[in-house]
Amino acid sequence: MRAVFFLLAGLLLGGAAPTILITDLSQGQIDINTTFKGADLLVFGAIQYPQGAVPEAPPDIAIVVRGPVQPVTVRRKERVAGIWINTDSVRFESVPGFYAVATTRPIDELADDRVTAIYEIGVANLQLSPATGASDAETEAFEQGLIAAKRSAGLFVESPEAVTVTRNVLYRARIAIPAAVPVGDYVAEIHLIRKGRVVASSTTPIVIGKSGFERWVYVAAQKHSLAYGMAAVAAALLAGWIASLVTRRA
């Protein structure tokens, strides 16, 4: 609703300003509670053209949702004495815990490599900052391994043609947030691309956090770990004792 309002306001006011992207989200805060099985985030909004001059050609939109950056160590398994054990490792300093990109067309058709690299559009364009003395080919192999692992966990997602544009003005896309998503501060970045150049961008923050019981347990385990441990032992003892009362009666 808000987007439509802004859109109408924008159309009415017109103005000589550059093209502006207006964005809203179905939820600015995603709560992880006991029944959390993942979430469906709807990213939607409108393109506000200068003087309300809606072009004939459909615009290209790239919607990126990314999670907090953290260091990740990638280890490679090799066969040693018949069993597969971890051997070499490469540390990547800035790996987003979650990265999803939805676009109107396949990424290589949107813009050239330089532009997609600058805006980090596409999993291959993420700047993961490998910290290693290994050769480029080695680092590349580890980077591919990292991306494959993140993809199979549903934490790196590319969805070409997942952005719907209506009347060349309204855009929307659904981003699936999996249950295994890390908590933290997220951001939704929307880029409007025309003739291979980014002409407008917007960013909107999202917070993903544990709530209620999950949060309470997590905070207790992190901040008051000794008390949490004692509570866990007490709960286990109590459960065992109740069971023994029940079985004695039976």
Add this chain to the structure above:
Amino acid sequence: MDIYLPIAEMSVNALVIILLGGGVGFLSGMFGVGGGFLTTPLLIFYGIPPAVAVASSATQITGASVSGALAYWRRGQVDVKMGGVLVAGGVMGAGVGQIIFRALQKLGQIDVAINVIYVVFLGVIGGLMLKEALTTLIALKRDGDRAPARLRRHVPWIAALPGKMRFYKSGLYISPLAPLLLGALVGVLTVIMGVGGGFIMVPAMIYLLGMSASAVVGTSLFQIIFVTGAVTLLHATSSKSVDIVLALLLLAGGVAGAQFGVRAAQKLRPEKLRLALALIVLAVAVRLLIGLTLQPAALFTLYGPQ
């Protein structure tokens, strides 16, 4: 019924976890073992991070051992003095095990290490149990229903240890160093494998220490409660990987399963039970060994900040 585990940070099917606990509980009740050696690998097969599986399994064992320990306590079959020595050793061993656990985590070898240790221990113990069960079964076939008389073994180096003490309920006059060392070894395993260690403790008490059979199981359960409790505290404060929701789900299933297991066991002959247990233990070992030797689907694994 999906439920989000706050520490494992993943959504699991609660029914699957309860059934898993129930299945292991059934075997526990049937064979009189804790079942931790099955819980941890099964949780890892299900996709729970190994560190969380090990830590939460220890918590679950604390609860699962209570009813058994109380039953033996009422019958006066717990040697508290012996149990105290074993617990003291166990807590020391747990401390050492924790250092090893952290070091392996830093090296990124904890997953492989847990699997290898499991294969070795389950393989050796399953093999020994299988041999013992088969020998007994063959002997029974030959001599009718009379089980072969077992001689109490006297281990010379244990008898030679200094500072002997009397343990009345165990019927022993030995140095506390022997049970202290035994407790320490089991403590290390509790931390790294998430097991109570009864499957090592009980035979060691009988064959190495020569304890009187009536006090063995009760005392073993007594020490398991304290050592797994201490291990829960260690994991909770150090690796922060105890998932209380996971542990309680496992307990709920385990407690119910154990009752059915006890009833089922009364209909079967003990030699056949031991044979079945040996085969289960070996099957888990073989499954883990295959997992280690086959080329994994993904050669690269990710490790977060530690």
